[in-house]
Every structure is written in C-alpha cells, then in structure tokens.
Amino acid sequence: MIYELMLGNYPDSYWFQYDSTVVDSYEFLQCKESQSNKQVVFKLENKVSEKRLLSYDFYFSDGPDFISPRLANLLSNNQDFLHDVQLIEATIIVNGRSYSGYKALNILRLISCIDMNKSEYIPLLESLPDGPKKFFEIVFKENINEQFCMARCKESIGRIVISESLRQFFIKNKVKGIDLYT
Template sequence: MIYELMISSCYPDRYWFQYVSTGDDYYELLQCKKIQSNNPIVFKLEKKVSEKRLLSYDFYFSDGPEFISPRLANLLSNNQDFLHDVQLIDATIIVNGRSYSGYKVLNFLRLISCIDMNKSEYVPILDYLPDGPKKFYKMVLKENINEQFCMARCEESIGRIMMSESLRQFFIKNKVKGINLSKQYIDNDFIFSY
C-alpha cells in the first residue's frame, strides 16, 4: 500500500514558510535528479510565532519544496533505502529574525506510476496538451505497485509525493510531527496536478 504525503490537519497556517531562492531554482527539484548545491536553501517565516512550538515539528511546508527538521534528518541519515530515493539538501530557516541551520530539503529522486488512470476521473488542464497536467475530479491510487521505494514523486501528478507503508510505519514509530499518518485515501474534488 502507498500513501500520499499530506500535511497534518494540526499544522498551523502560520507555519507556512516562504521559499527564498538561493540560485537553485525550485524547478530543478521537480526533475528527480541529484543537485549539486554549495549554498543552503533558505526559508523565511514572516509571522511572529512561538519558536518552541514551531521547532517541535519534523515536516515543514512552504510555497516551494518540503523540508524536514534536524531531528528527522538525523533519524533518516542511516536509512539507506530512504537515501536511495531522496537527496537531503542543506536548508536554513529564518524565524522571528533568527537563523536556524541543520534543516534538510527533500529532493525526490524517484518517479513512479501510482495513479490508476482508468479508475480516476480527470481532464487536461490545457485542451491543447492532452498529455500535460491534469485536473483530477477523482483520483484512485494503484493497488499493486511492484516497485520498492520509500518516497517518490507520482509520475501522473509530479507535484504529489508518495510514501511506502514501511516509511509510514517508521514515521509513526518515531512520532514524526507535521504530516498526516492516518490511513486515508485520496478523495478530493478539483485537484490540480502538475
């Protein structure tokens, strides 16, 4: 069974970070290729927040890529299966004017086919690009995926991140905070996919 990486319902709106470009274009992170980067990717939080509460999370969301806490990066640094699928890129966050390092951007290196297009309902976003981005009315995940993976981008909807049951269990065991770890299936109306 596979799951979509989804934000936790407990993740406050005020914790959405602004992606600050450091020369590495966000588009590069959608290519499923390793990136050579000498500068950390920077994220900034404009709103005043409780740093103690904010820093207790492990997954963070932004208007750019997803990134993880130093604690989760440390836990995953010894997981060779995870590191085969995901490159960890240095990130720095700026909160209440203070800079914090040790965070890692997730650069997904795998692309797998995971949506059952025969059972899903969708239309092309652009009529003249029938094989381009889709607008899903109903999305059904494939039940039998033979490929072994921890995390990967979804081939049919590249902006969606999928995770394996074993990685989900790892996150549950380690009390990872910030993502939805319940067994939910995709059933959203008017999903825009890229």
C-alpha cells in the first residue's frame, strides 16, 4: 500500500521560502541526482516560536521539502530510503538566526502510481490534453510491484508518495509535521 505525503497539523506560519538562487526549484522535480555541492537555504519571514518550530521533523516550503537534523540522522542508515532520496545540506533562517544540519529532499524515484481510470481529473491546459492534470480525486493503484520508500508520482510530478514501511518507520519514530494516519 502507498500513501500520499500530506501535511499534518502544520501551521501556515511555518511555510518556508526557498532561496532558488543556489539550486533552482525545478531541479528538485527532475528525479535526478543533483551535482551541486552547494548548501541550500530556507527562510521563514514570520516571527514564530523557535522552540515550537524546531520541534518539527518535516518542513514544507515554496520549493523542496526538507527534514530536521533528528530525522536526517534517523534516516542516515536506511539504505532503501537513501537509494530513493538524495539528502542535500540545508540551512534554515528563523527570526534572523541560522540553523544548520537540515536536509532538503531530492527525490530520485518516479513511479506510475495513480489509477487514471478511477481518478477524476482534467487537463491543466486544454491545448495539452496529455500534459499536466488537475486532480479532483486520486485513486492509487493497488498492486504496485516496484519496491520504493519515497517517490514522485509519474502522473502528477508534484505529488510525493511513501511506502508502508517508510510510513511505519515515521510512526515508530514519532515524526512530526506530516499526516501518517490517512
């Protein structure tokens, strides 16, 4: 079984801005390993409680998603995860202070996982009926034979899915910031 990676009890004020001058956001949608060795930067313009914000493990931005040093450390020995995801050094800036040890997720796997016959959608552009889709309801394929931990959906590149084993790993380690129960 697969699950869409979804926000879970994640405040709007915690959405980061991605500094795309170092690595373009588009590169994170290519499912290819980044050759850049530059550290990426995420900034939070809102004034927030740093203690509360830094208690999260999974973060969202207007660019790639990223994870806490705690979660990066937990995943550092998970070879299946590291086969599917490149972790890129990241710094976050909150209330004018810099924090290092964060990792941006560059997802390397692309799998066909949406059942297009059972899902409801329309083409995003009428002139490109086979191009990007706007989904109203998504039904995932039931029997995906491909082994993966985390991947992008071939039918909707912006969507990220996780495997049951990764979901269980996140539940066991009480990962905060994503919804693991839907």
